[in-house]
Amino acid sequence: MLGQYFNWRTLLAIIAIGIVTGTIFYSNYLADKIAVDERLKVEQWVEAGRFLIMAPIDADTKLPSLIRNEQKSIPIIETDEKDSIVSYINIDSSKIANDPGYLASKLKEFKGQNQPIILEISKDPLLINKYYFGHSALLQQVRYYPMVQLFIVALFIIITIFSLQIRNKSTQNQVWAGMAKETAHQLGTPVSSLQGWVEMLKEENAQSQIATEIEKDVQRLRLVSDRFGKIGSTPQLEPNNVVRQVEEMVEYIRKRATGKVHLEVKKNKADMIAAVSPPLFDWVIENLLKNALDAMDGKGNITVDMHEEERTIIIDVTDTGKGIVSQNINRVFKPGFTTKKRGWGLGLSLSKRIIEQYHKGQLYVKHSEPGKGTTFRIVLKK
Known part of the structure; x- marks a missing residue:
């Protein structure tokens, strides 16, 4: 049972899923580490600013100044206790100049990304500064990498x-x-x-x-030989009346069917002209009619319904046979697939190749219901 679903495509998909899943977990791990590191850098930046404001005149301010000046990757917005914007760093000034609401939108974005770092300046009256910060370019790249x-x-x-x-x-x-x-x-x-x-x-x-x-x-053998010969090379397509060809093939099958099988041809025009290779087109109709006979076990109705549309000719071959189960509808045209005890399962595969590759048309199962029958549809260009 498992062997039916486990093939090279499944293995390829599993490997791909494994690679992507592993990458996502590892990228999230790296992103979390970078986020912790960036918060620490912002805290150091804030503390360095506090020291520079409150330090004695003779204090060594070289290290705090270095910390403040070298922080060029993390965007920060400073606000007061009422969340009014006081200053900012590492944010594109040109965008702020062109859009008055840009800075406010960035502040809203930063609030959703990280908790602010609060610096208390005085208790009475209460004065505080809040430092909201966003993701650096490196953190965003790591998050988008998966x-x-x-x-x-x-x-x-x-x-x-x-x-x-x-x-x-x-x-x-x-x-x-x-x-x-x-x-x-x-x-x-x-x-x-x-x-x-x-x-x-x-x-x-x-x-x-x-x-x-x-x-x-002998003529029949010659026809078979001619058909196979044309399969091996590009056939010559010629304008032909497909109604006449279908009717002749139906007559041929009628003579070889039992008296309990009723074959009928329906058409909306007597002449429908399409560019076909007569031997190969006849072979397709013959294959569809023989499949219909096999599906009915010697009794039932076969209807060939032909109608011409603006640019196409539609040929529906319908039988009242055993039908095709839904899981086999997409497999009937695959080489080697057959539900018969005898046969190689090549008839429908060759027919599809003849119609679609040589005649640039379509051949497909229009409808099928187990126990009620099947309709195969041929679509030819006029």
């Missing part, structure tokens, strides 16, 4: 997955093309041989009926 790293890790994962998908898709395309060309090559030899035997049988009048039936099968 977000930056999260973005970088997410970008790395996206690029990695995208690259792997492109590589896998390229490999898959090469496999499909190689398989198609090899199949066409392997079918070509017996087809040529059978054609020779057909010509010999035709010379004997008594065998003409047998020769006719064999010739039909």
Whole structure:
């Protein structure tokens, strides 16, 4: 059960989450240490100011002056006991000049960030100074660092997955093309041989009926070979009446279906023209109709509904079969997926490739309900 969900993508996500989580905790730890250190620096700065105000004339003020002068990173606003602003340091003066309310907004911001340091000047009357301070640039960078790293890790994962998908898709395309060309090559030899035997049988009048039936099968083999050959290369698209092609394929399947299967074609126009490769397009319709037959176990209704819109031609193939469970709808087009006891699960995968890569259209499951049936939709450009 766990193996179904645990793959390289899951591992990559876990590693990324671990890195980001660890970074967030460590960054918060560093930020807390820096915040404690900055408060201590502000306290020293305030005490140095008190000493400079109250120190005797002959006192050594070199160290307090150094502490006051070297504090250039932490923004501080000094207020009186009524929170009226008295002075400030390390705040952009140009912004204060352009915006009269800027200093008041910074004071409000500092109140939300840190508790003020209070300096009592006298008790009677009560005079105090409050020193509100904000975060230094270093502390802000440390706090925002996890977000930056999260973005970088997410970008790395996206690029990695995208690259792997492109590589896998390229490999898959090469496999499909190689398989198609090899199949066409392997079918070509017996087809040529059978054609020779057909010509010999035709010379004997008594065998003409047998020769006719064999010739039909030979033509069918040639069609299969032609289809696979076109899968391995870029097919030539030509304007064709897809209504006629669909109707011919429905007739072909009707002759091979049981009497309990009813096939119906609906259309809003007699002619609908689209650029298609006839052998490959017929193959898609045949695959969808055969899947519908298999899903109904020999009885039911198959409806092919075609209608033309402003820029597209829509073809819906609907059956009254067993339907597809919801968790399998996104898997039906994957190579190798099949619910049949026989088959390789390539029909729908090849059909999707033909419609979407070669014809620049769409093929998808429009609707499916277990026990009631499925509708596959083809969308072609006019």
